[in-house]
Amino acid sequence: MAPGGSSASKRATFRxxxxxxxxxxxxxxxxxxxxxGEGGRVNVLITDLRVARRLCS
Known part of the structure; x- marks a missing residue:
């Protein structure tokens, strides 16, 4: 086991x-x-308008 817990345990804590x-x-x-965003790493995004428009299109 990795120091600090398993990677599955760390993912569960992160989520x-x-x-x-x-x-x-x-x-x-x-x-x-x-x-x-699609991978669930981020559920709130702060970005610029051009990126936001591309993500929404």
Missing amino acids: AVGRRIGIARGLRKLAAIRAA
């Missing part, structure tokens, strides 16, 4: 956090921003 805020801007980061 238990109610508000997971991501802050990112710029179209070059669009794929990573989308992946973070």
Whole structure:
């Protein structure tokens, strides 16, 4: 077992956090921003208008 608990345990703890805020801007980061949201890593996003429009389209 890894120090500090298993990776499955760490994922469960991470997902238990109610508000997971991501802050990112710029179209070059669009794929990573989308992946973070779709993968459940982020459930609140602060970004610029161009990225927001792309994510919504």
